[in-house]
Amino acid sequence: MGKRRLTNRQLTRLKTNQAKRCTRAGAPEIPSPDTLNQSLGPEQGGLLIAHYGTTLIVENQAGQLFRCGLRQNLGALVTGDNVIWQQIDEQTGVVVAGLPRRSIITRPDRHQTKPMVANVDCLAIVIAFEPLPKQTTLDRYLIIAETLNLPAIIVVNKCDLAEHENHQEFRKKLESYETIGYPQFIVSSSTREGLPSLENLLKQHTSVFVGQSGVGKSSLLNALIPDAKAQIGELSKLQRLGRHTTTASSLYHLGKTGHIIDSPGIHQFNLHHFSKKMIIEGFKEFRPFLGQCKFRNCEHLAEPDCALQIATKMGKIAPFRLQSYHTIISDIAS
Structure with missing residues (x-):
């Protein structure tokens, strides 16, 4: 992977923001923009193990921790992300890229x-x-x-x-x-x-x-x-x-x-942005019976030939789970 470098404008912004945070925290400042380009080490892989606002704690492959700033326009990074970063000194660095996520x-x-x-x-x-x-x-x-x-x-x-x-x-x-x-x-x-x-x-x-x-x-x-x-x-x-x-x-x-x-x-977490379809499919034991009801718009309450009600009576769905589904749907609707 080719070595990425920060622009002067990005370096200046990074320096200003980090200086403010360091002053509030009593932490050592990141080196000045004039020396940052010279002091950046080679790109290396790291694991983001903590996230404090715009300051990231990155662990290198040797298990050492570094307080890192974030290169502009990288998007939101979160704990658990694998990143590419460059070391500035014994305590600090700059994250320059986030790697693809598995989840x-x-x-x-x-x-x-x-x-x-x-x-x-x-x-x-x-x-x-x-x-x-x-x-x-x-x-x-x-x-x-x-x-x-x-x-x-x-x-x-x-x-x-x-x-x-x-x-x-x-x-x-x-x-x-x-x-x-x-x-x-x-x-x-x-x-x-x-x-x-x-x-x-x-x-x-x-x-x-x-x-x-x-x-x-x-x-x-x-x-x-x-x-x-x-x-x-x-x-x-x-x-x-x-x-x-x-x-x-x-x-x-x-x-x-x-x-x-x-x-x-x-x-x-809440489910207010979930559709009814997402919620009912979230009860995985319901899935074999979905689409099997007599009526397409079945609410799975007291409708005749409701597949979920039949499955419940047959012991294939626990009654408390079906009741929980109705309670969740009612809570979201209200």
Whole structure:
């Protein structure tokens, strides 16, 4: 790949913006435009492991971290992106290109879609026995996974608190998800019960944790990756912006081949921009029966010869899943 160089105008703009951020953060400034062209190292591959506004934290192939500016007109880059960058000094660099993505997770943002994380191949939906999730909460995440064609697993945290009768009913529902084809892991981040099998799977993937507040995503991350807090501290020290460490998406290594991305903003997913077709196809056990109803405009409620209702009575669709579909459709309509 030929060496790319920044124009003088781009260098000046980069210098100005970085100087302002460095002044606010107390971080060392990027060298001046007069010396930047001379000090840029050769292009090399890197992994974007954290994103703080317009400042990127890039890991080189040796595992070293660099605080990088962004070349103009590259488009939005996100945690998990593979990039081409050039080193400026021992701490800083410039990202000059983003490499093609295998996958991208987005969420709606002011009638547009905003990229959140890239190159994920496993969506780990974290729920808990305390607090018990609403039925539609889990199904909404699964709809998103199906729409993105992204394999999903269900991680049920706080199994050490599963003592009440309503937990038994919850466990029965979880069995239905396993039948549908969603692997599940019953774990406790505090006692480490169930964690070895979850860890073995996650080591084979780049995963992102999603789930509502209170389910223990952070404690689960720390249980799986004991030095996660140390990694956060290193990122904070490099960026000199500790107040952002709980709001920025960050990538952590799990073993030699696994990665976990913690993206706090990703819980803001909603389905209001999804069509009815996208939602119903997000219930993958419904698909064999779609288009089989007597009436083309069947709402799958009480219409005669409704294929989904028939499948439910035959035990091929769990009644609570069909009810969840109707609840989600009703919520979006309102």
